[in-house]
Amino acid sequence: MSRASSSLDPDVIRSGNRRALAKAITLLESSRPADQVTAQQLLEAVLPDSGHALRLGVTGVPGVGKSTFIESFGLHLIEQGHRVAVLAVDPTSLVTGGSILGDKTRMPELSRHPAAFIRPSPSSGILGGVARRTREALLLCEAAGHDVILVETVGVGQSETLVAAMVDCFLVLLLPNAGDELQGIKKGILEVADLLVVNKADGDQIPLAKSTQQAYRQALRLVRSKASRGALPVLTCSALERSGLGTVWEAVQAFEQHVRDSGAWEQQRKTQARQWLRTLVEEGLLREFRSRPDVQDRLQEYEQAVEDGELLPTQAAERLLHS
Ligand SMILES: Nc1nc2c(ncn2[C@@H]2O[C@H](COP(=O)(O)OP(=O)(O)O)[C@@H](O)[C@H]2O)c(=O)[nH]1
Ligand SMILES: [Mg+2]
Numbered sequence: 581m582s583r584a585s586s587s588l589d590p591d592v593i594r595s596g597n598r599r600a601l602a603k604a605i606t607l608l609e610s611s612r613p614a615d616q617v618t619a620q621q622l623l624e625a626v627l628p629d630s631g632h633a634l635r636l637g638v639t640g641v642p643g644v645g646k647s648t649f650i651e652s653f654g655l656h657l658i659e660q661g662h663r664v665a666v667l668a669v670d671p672t673s674l675v676t677g678g679s680i681l682g683d684k685t686r687m688p689e690l691s692r693h694p695a696a697f698i699r700p701s702p703s704s705g706i707l708g709g710v711a712r713r714t715r716e717a718l719l720l721c722e723a724a725g726h727d728v729i730l731v732e733t734v735g736v737g738q739s740e741t742l743v744a745a746m747v748d749c750f751l752v753l754l755l756p757n758a759g760d761e762l763q764g765i766k767k768g769i770l771e772v773a774d775l776l777v778v779n780k781a782d783g784d785q786i787p788l789a790k791s792t793q794q795a796y797r798q799a800l801r802l803v804r805s806k807a808s809r810g811a812l813p814v815l816t817c818s819a820l821e822r823s824g825l826g827t828v829w830e831a832v833q834a835f836e837q838h839v840r841d842s843g844a845w846e847q848q849r850k851t852q853a854r855q856w857l858r859t860l861v862e863e864g865l866l867r868e869f870r871s872r873p874d875v876q877d878r879l880q881e882y883e884q885a886v887e888d889g890e891l892l893p894t895q896a897a898e899r900l901l902h903s
Contacts (some may be wrong), residue, residue, distance in 0.1 A: 588618060590625040596663070596725045598697050601629075605717045609702045623716055626723035631723045631849070634836060637743045639733045639769070640753030645779040646732050647686035649753060649819035654690045656825045657728050663695045665721035668732045669714050669739050670701035697726060711742035712863075715856065718746060744772035745852055748845065749835055751775045751828075754796070756789040774835055775813055777799075777828055782818035789816045872902055 588607070592600040607619040640646050654664045666687070668755060690696045699717060702710050718729050730745055733739040744750050752773045776796055781789030796814045813831050817824030839845045869875055885891040 588622055590622060590723075593622070593626055593720060593724050594629055598694075598724075601697060601720060601724045602699070604720050605699055605713075607714050608713050608720070619716075623719060626720065629723040630719040631722060633718075633727045633811045634731045634749070634832070635718065635729045635731065635747040636832065637731045637733060637740075637747035637750040638753065639740050639743065639750070640779070641755070642734055644753045644755050645819045646734075646753055649777075649779060649817070650730050650732055651687040652819045652822045653789070653828065654687070654695070654696055654730060655823050656822070656829065657691055658690075658695045660829070662725045662728045664690070664697070664728050664730060665718075665724075665726035666690070666696070666698040666730045666732065667714050667717055667721070668699070668701040669710055669743050670732075670734050697721060697724070709863075711739075711746070712856075714743075715746045740769060740772060745855055748839075748848065749774045751777060751832070753777050753779045754792065756780055756785045756792045770800075770812075773812060775815070775828070775831055777824075779812070779819050780817045781816035781824060782821045792816075838870055867903075875900055878903075 588600070588604060593604060604619065604622055607615045608623070610616065610619070638646050638650060650666055654666060657664050672833075687698060691698045699721075703714050714731065718731070721729055729747075731743050733743040740750075748771050752769055752775070755777060756778055778789045778792045779797070793814050793816050800812050800814065813835075815824065815831055816827055817828055829869050836845070839848075878900065882891065882896040886896050
């Protein structure tokens, strides 16, 4: 029996017990098949209790202040009576073995607060696997009564796309940055962003933050926002001094209202669920394919043949797939 299975009563999760929630997520992240079975049973049991939270993605380049923002914003939300959960998707932690661990120390007040639950990024597996486990952890957090889920992602790699596929609203933090206004914002990000926030609008950076905000607003007039979602708001805040956070929350709520009224909210959740299913099927097929003994034997040989021009990639693929 695994250590964690003692508190895997779905009712204990539903009661909001944070230790039980943490243990359940540990089971989800376990690579032991027995743990996986227990975790999936638990997920199934609490699935009807999930889905009621606002799922908010937070991204931005390293150093922009995501962790600081989540600490301040999370506390702001708790003051408004919410229960907050923080999850992270960090592909770099796969390499470094958990760089985001430092985040709990970046969120000292929030991590101690009884109304908050913070979970660092899983630091093993592949990015797709990390995203899957984060998505499942998100459902568990919802079942445990957390009604705002913040998902932090580092602004590198494909993590944004993966996180965009699991949140309702995606917030992109930006640095005050004159001159080269749109630098640092990848085109792909604008496609998934629902809200832009220039952070570090404090001290002598306030004028720069304001002009950055104007520059983005100006530039974004030319960028078509997602049709159902109206204009892409650009705000400023200081995560450090905890200013502007009320405005950010109001914008998130206005966004939610707008998207709900248009019917796109439920539609997006449905699309995400369908995409998730497809991703799981694709991952499963790939895993199965790679574990086939004949594939393991011949893949290298075929790759060599393709490199040497002896075989067309199409032919090699055909043979591997249909042998
Ligand atoms: N002046 C100022 N510094 C900030 C603000 N938010 C974060 N920082 C600082 O920026 C650095 C990076 O913050 P962190 O939250 O770790 O960024 P992350 O890498 O995006 O998670 C830290 O030294 C923070 O203290 C802010 O609103 N104003
Ligand atoms: Mg961080």
